[in-house]
Amino acid sequence: MVSSLASTARTEPYGRVVVRAALWLAFLAPFFYLSYGFANWLASRRDDVGSIVFSWEHSIPFIAWTIVPYWSINLFYGLSLLLNDNRQGVDRLAGRYLTAQIVAVACFILFPLTATFVRPATTGLPGFLFAVLGGFDKPFNQAPSLHIALLVIIWDHWRHRLGGFLLPLWHGWCFLIGASVLTTWQHHFIDIPTGALLGVFALWLFPCSGVLPFSGFRLTSGAKARRLALFYALGAALALAGAALGAFFCAVALFLLWPALALAIVAFAYAGAGAKVFQKFADGGITLASRILLLPYRLGARANMWAWTRNLAPQVAVADGVFLGRYPTAREANSFGTVIDLAAELEKPAGADCRWISFPIIDLLPPEMAIQQLATSALESARRDGTVLVCCALGFQRSAGVVAEWLVATGRARTSTLAREMLMAAGRPIHLAEATERTTS
Numbered sequence: 001m002v003s004s005l006a007s008t009a010r011t012e013p014y015g016r017v018v019v020r021a022a023l024w025l026a027f028l029a030p031f032f033y034l035s036y037g038f039a040n041w042l043a044s045r046r047d048d049v050g051s052i053v054f055s056w057e058h059s060i061p062f063i064a065w066t067i068v069p070y071w072s073i074n075l076f077y078g079l080s081l082l083l084n085d086n087r088q089g090v091d092r093l094a095g096r097y098l099t100a101q102i103v104a105v106a107c108f109i110l111f112p113l114t115a116t117f118v119r120p121a122t123t124g125l126p127g128f129l130f131a132v133l134g135g136f137d138k139p140f141n142q143a144p145s146l147h148i149a150l151l152v153i154i155w156d157h158w159r160h161r162l163g164g165f166l167l168p169l170w171h172g173w174c175f176l177i178g179a180s181v182l183t184t185w186q187h188h189f190i191d192i193p194t195g196a197l198l199g200v201f202a203l204w205l206f207p208c209s210g211v212l213p214f215s216g217f218r219l220t221s222g223a224k225a226r227r228l229a230l231f232y233a234l235g236a237a238l239a240l241a242g243a244a245l246g247a248f249f250c251a252v253a254l255f256l257l258w259p260a261l262a263l264a265i266v267a268f269a270y271a272g273a274g275a276k277v278f279q280k281f282a283d284g285g286i287t288l289a290s291r292i293l294l295l296p297y298r299l300g301a302r303a304n305m306w307a308w309t310r311n312l313a314p315q316v317a318v319a320d321g322v323f324l325g326r327y328p329t330a331r332e333a334n335s336f337g338t339v340i341d342l343a344a345e346l347e348k349p350a351g352a353d354c355r356w357i358s359f360p361i362i363d364l365l366p367p368e369m370a371i372q373q374l375a376t377s378a379l380e381s382a383r384r385d386g387t388v389l390v391c392c393a394l395g396f397q398r399s400a401g402v403v404a405e406w407l408v409a410t411g412r413a414r415t416s417t418l419a420r421e422m423l424m425a426a427g428r429p430i431h432l433a434e435a436t437e438r439t440t441s
Contacts, residue, residue, distance in 0.1 A: 012086045021081040024094040032101060036141060039108035043140035049112045052143065052190045052251045062119060063183040064126040069173065070180035071129050073151060080157045088209075093157060095206035100149040100198055104141075113142035117185040130184075143254075145187050145195030151177050152199025156288070160208065190251050197258060203289035204265075204279065213268075213277045220272040225365055232267035236260045259296035266297055275344035275360040284341055284348025284356040291347065301345050305393050315395075316426045319412055321387045322379065324403050324428050326395040328352075337386025340379055342367075342398040357382065361398045375402045376409055400430040 043049050077097075084090045116139075122130055155174045162170050181187040205213065220226060239260035246253025269277040279290040305326060314332055315325030323336065330351035333339050337355060341348070344360035359375040361367045375390075379402065382388045392398035404419040406412075413419035423430050 020087045020090045035105045039105050043112035049114045051116045064122045066180040066183040067126045067129045069176040076154045092206040096153045096202040099202040104146040108141045115139040119185050143191040143194045144198045145191035148195030149199035200292050218272050225270050229267045229270035232263050236263035262294050262297040275362045278344045280360040284358045286347045316428045323389045336389040338382035338388045340390045342392040376405045379406050396431045
């Protein structure tokens with residue numbers, strides 16, 4: 001289970017933090033200039049470097065002074081590493097930087113693009129900054145914009161550390177940095193959403209705290225999990241192919257990269273990474289990166305939930321103040337004392353102010369027995385304080401399994417078979433995996 005980002009970070013002696021940050025900077029700075037320059041050099045030797053430009057981009061004005069916010073990201077790049085509470089924070093931020101750098105440079109080498117606008121001559125400070133920029137930054141290395149990817153990473157780093165009037169100022173300055181890639185005629189529009197997607201991916205891959213999504217990965221041995229992983233991987237491959245082929249006809253097709261990445265992450269979950277890829281907290285919230293990155297998948301999950309449950313009661317009473325149902329709206333959730341949520345892929349609805357306890361379980365697979373027992377124990381404890389809704393996406397499997405376990409564990413049903421019959425009698429279709437018959441002692 002992913003621990004909350006709101007938890008207090010362990011503070012270390014600042015000297016150790018600075019040393020770790022300095023070591024990372026000593027590696028990242030030359031790596032950036034060498035890899036970025038190498039990609040530029042390769043592109044300059046090719047005859048087939050194209051560009052992706054929308055017609056409306058010719059109306060974007062050239063604003064010379066915006067080279068100042070454009071350059072300012074270099075300052076924040078180093079400061080962000082130096083201003084951390086602990087070495088783990090430094091390492092994770094550096095991991096984000098490195099991820100953005102490696103993926104962007106790989107794209108620059110495989111699919112180079114060139115900027116087509118010719119900047120007018122400038123003087124003064126802007127002219128000096130443009131001259132320095134032109135010394136190493138050629139009109140290649142376009143999509144995804146590494147500048148935008150790093151901006152997303154740095155913006156997220158500081159939004160957790162600033163408050164009061166400084167926070168809106170930070171948002172405003174980051175907006176200027178983002179807009180400057182267009183108003184300095186350094187990038188075309190398509191570079192921005194692709195760069196932002198890369199930045200969010202880096203945030204997801206190295207969250208501020210908690211478990212890394214790839215930590216402890218072991219390829220699953222379950223046949224069903226492998227089939228589901230293959231199914232989602234195929235969906236990702238089709239979306240990726242649609243983006244690649246569609247781009248020859250319309251650049252808008254590149255937005256298919258978003259669902260392709262989302263489906264690839266879900267495939268990774270079923271392949272062995274598990275529920276932690278959804279980055280869901282015990283209170284039902286999820287990280288910003290997960291919220292954005294997996295939005296296409298979650299929209300599909302919501303549509304699937306509506307299709308399967310639109311003709312069913314949202315919740316049904318089971319026994320002694322315990323209800324079973326689909327994922328609730330905020331209004332539905334607030335009619336219960338406690339919601340026990342088993343859906344790893346869905347976020348607690350905004351406006352739900354009841355007690356919310358989440359045990360993220362991946363859909364369609366048997367849950368870990370330890371998590372199911374924890375959820376069962378939490379259900380019995382919460383029941384003493386009021387009504388309880390146990391839910392997952394549809395209310396057919398994960399939540400039904402926990403309620404069935406609770407019925408047997410508390411003696412309300414003598415066997416697992418009788419527990420299933422009680423749930424079906426309550427009016428809820430359930431799909432529980434066949435398990436060893438359990439009886440009450």
